[in-house]
Amino acid sequence: xxxxxxxxxxxxxxxxxxxxxxxxxxxxxxxxxxxxxxxxxxxxxxxxxxxxxxxxxxxxxxxxxxxxxxxxxxxxxxxxxxxxxxxxxxxxxxxxxxxxxxxxxxxxxxxxxxxxxxxxxxxxxxxxxxxxxxxxxxxxxxxxxxxxxxxxxxxxxxxxxxxxxxxxxxxxxxxxxxxxxxxxxxxxxxxxxxxxxxxxxxxxxxxxxxxxxxxxxxxxxxxxxxxxxxxxxxxxxxxxxxxxxxxxxxxxxxxxxxxxxxxxxxxxxxxxxxxxxxxxxxxxxxxxxxxxxxxxxxxxxxxxxxxxxxxxxxxxxxxxxxxxxxxxxxxxxxxxxxxxxxxxxxxxxxxxxxxxxxxxxxxxxxxxxxxxxxxxxxxxxxxxxxxx
Amino acid sequence: xxxxxxxxxxxxxxxxxxxxxxxxxxxxxxxxxxxxxxxxxxxxxxxxxxxxxxxxxxxxxxxxxxxxxxxxxxxxxxxxxxxxxxxxxxxxxxxxxxxxxxxxxxxxxxxxxxxxxxxxxxxxxxxxxxxxxxxxxxxxxxxxxxxxxxxxxxxxxxxxxxxxxxxxxxx
Amino acid sequence: xxxxxxxxxxxxxxxxxxxxxxxxxxxxxxxxxxxxxxxxxxxxxxxxxxxxxxxxxxxxxxxxxxxxxxxxxxxxxxxxxxxxxxxxxxxxxxxxxxxxxxxxxxxxxxxxxxxxxxxxxxxxxxxxxxxxxxxxxxxxxxxxxxxxxxxxxx
Numbered sequence: 230x231x232x233x234x235x236x237x238x239x240x241x242x243x244x245x246x247x248x249x250x251x252x253x254x255x256x257x258x259x260x261x262x263x264x265x266x267x268x269x270x271x272x273x274x275x276x277x278x279x280x281x282x283x284x285x286x287x288x289x290x291x292x293x294x295x296x297x298x299x300x301x302x303x304x305x306x307x308x309x310x311x312x313x314x315x316x317x318x319x320x321x322x323x324x325x326x327x328x329x330x331x332x333x334x335x336x337x338x339x340x341x342x343x344x345x346x347x348x349x350x351x352x353x354x355x356x357x358x359x360x361x362x363x364x365x366x367x368x369x370x371x372x373x374x375x376x377x378x379x380x381x382x383x384x385x386x387x388x389x390x391x392x393x394x395x396x397x398x399x400x401x402x403x404x405x406x407x408x409x410x411x412x413x414x415x416x417x418x419x420x421x422x423x424x425x426x427x428x429x430x431x432x433x434x435x436x437x438x439x440x441x442x443x444x445x446x447x448x449x450x451x452x453x454x455x456x457x458x459x460x461x462x463x464x465x466x467x468x469x470x471x472x473x474x475x476x477x478x479x480x481x482x483x484x485x486x487x488x489x490x491x492x493x494x495x496x497x498x499x500x501x502x503x504x505x506x507x508x509x510x511x512x513x514x515x516x517x518x519x520x521x522x523x524x525x526x527x528x529x530x531x532x533x534x535x536x537x538x539x540x541x542x543x544x545x546x547x548x549x550x551x552x553x554x555x556x557x558x559x560x561x562x563x564x565x566x567x568x569x570x571x572x573x574x575x576x577x578x579x580x581x582x583x584x585x586x587x588x589x590x591x592x593x594x595x596x597x598x599x600x601x602x603x604x605x606x607x608x609x610x611x612x613x614x615x616x617x
Numbered sequence: 618x619x620x621x622x623x624x625x626x627x628x629x630x631x632x633x634x635x636x637x638x639x640x641x642x643x644x645x646x647x648x649x650x651x652x653x654x655x656x657x658x659x660x661x662x663x664x665x666x667x668x669x670x671x672x673x674x675x676x677x678x679x680x681x682x683x684x685x686x687x688x689x690x691x692x693x694x695x696x697x698x699x700x701x702x703x704x705x706x707x708x709x710x711x712x713x714x715x716x717x718x719x720x721x722x723x724x725x726x727x728x729x730x731x732x733x734x735x736x737x738x739x740x741x742x743x744x745x746x747x748x749x750x751x752x753x754x755x756x757x758x759x760x761x762x763x764x765x766x767x768x769x770x771x772x773x774x775x776x777x778x779x780x781x782x783x784x785x786x787x788x
Numbered sequence: 789x790x791x792x793x794x795x796x797x798x799x800x801x802x803x804x805x806x807x808x809x810x811x812x813x814x815x816x817x818x819x820x821x822x823x824x825x826x827x828x829x830x831x832x833x834x835x836x837x838x839x840x841x842x843x844x845x846x847x848x849x850x851x852x853x854x855x856x857x858x859x860x861x862x863x864x865x866x867x868x869x870x871x872x873x874x875x876x877x878x879x880x881x882x883x884x885x886x887x888x889x890x891x892x893x894x895x896x897x898x899x900x901x902x903x904x905x906x907x908x909x910x911x912x913x914x915x916x917x918x919x920x921x922x923x924x925x926x927x928x929x930x931x932x933x934x935x936x937x938x939x940x941x942x
Binding site: 630642 | 790791792793794795797798799800801802803804805806808809810811812813814816818819822823826930931
């Protein structure tokens, strides 16, 4: 099968905030307009639109893909919403990629939006229904359980300390201090701050968790012949992968995200990457909780099992390290408007690889980066590799 | 390009803006009420719980016993061959000490949700339930636990027919 | 090959809910649109010069060209009936004592869905002028219900 080369040529995003005044479609519009302006295109140049947005219940709008369409520039265009839970933000660029790689379209808009503050007063209620309605919900679960259970299994199996994990939160929140859109950037946060924060569901403490947020992100994808005419600095989508594990989450080993590994291997094969640790220069693993970043770095084959904390201890993961991890500030620092947070990672790689990340710029002219998201019921991995 | 952008769009609001009427807003609720068919396998699982039995199902091709039971093996996609009554004991695969409810009310005594690998099911195959009658500080992964059932008259065919799991040996 | 069967003693159903409660802001354009209804008893739209299109309710952006729409226009309180329906059943499926007439009333290049009042079924025709009947100023909350209904104009 021959597939066309696809480049990211533009990106835009809103601030990530706790409560936005803008409606969900206005947030989408702000990000979309900025993405178009960044590559000097207009809506007339766009042939199709892909929308990524997580559960309808967050925005409180049923069929919100359709609701969001005008803000995403989809008026009278081929349009489709994709949804794989938290993995959506890195899946929707994959959807855009195959729209273009297949030869069907030359220029495609990819938009992701979430307005979680609409869920009021308790955003957690939206997550209750991820638990089985008959065999789990009668126990009165909350979303934190599932993360706390996975985190405890991961820590205990490998003998990883809370302190090791807290370093992730600290570094990401410090990185976010340089991101103009960040909700929780903090240049002065320390490991002690994380360890002293309120215990919500042992081993999860407040600063282990990313904030509920509102925001939108958009990127523009173009086929090679178009991208080369429009920009001197296209950033190529070199590999994509996605994979789903069993829906019976209590029937599998929570220590290791096999589904992320499979998604990563698919993407590495496509990109011709044999030694990920050497060939990936920037990693943006999904970090809704700090331990998840470690979990995912292992699934992405960027660390041996149980060894990911070492990347933060020896400085490899620092912005000026050998393989910076979440130079954006990640979900922990920039914020977590679910689908938009994943696409933010793609936008970050775009800016980093073009050398346009400003105060967040990773030194040494990085050539290749990987972004990953995760979601559904602890079971989906979505991966995109980008290079210049 | 983006390094030169000083202001990104987005208008943050505070709770005060809502309270003081600085902006307009309204409330609504979905009010979604459902009655789900229990289905073949979960229906039988619930009937088993009413009888005081945790039921799994077995795929002899994959030599796998899963819990809760299901009608099809997701590994080989063949129908599961039989229901298997399992033990009501198991091993804690992982646990949490949870100090908040879903609506963020604080709890002084933590709830202890756990994944419990049920004896008789394949390794790593468990269910989620709660632990009680145990000092939260002494719960550990690998701990052996046993189901505490409601009395036969009180059981209705629900996961809550098991009130909770408790340690096999006192700790 | 035998298939697993449901235990005849199985409970047939399990009941539950989706506890989804929402608080919606009206957004950048919605704030202006509903303030105009609440404070001035006016219906406003927004006009995109490039596309020559007046959005009602007002929109912050033009969906055809994605430009920001900054011309706010008073479209008056009289629109035209585009289409209508007569409802004989409520949400719960029960027969309504008084059937309700719901219409799409064209205003600018868009329009509003609302109830009709002070009207008999046999008077209705497509294109008829309909006028918004507002609640008195002090009672208006900034809601679509600040318009009680539309009635035949004139």
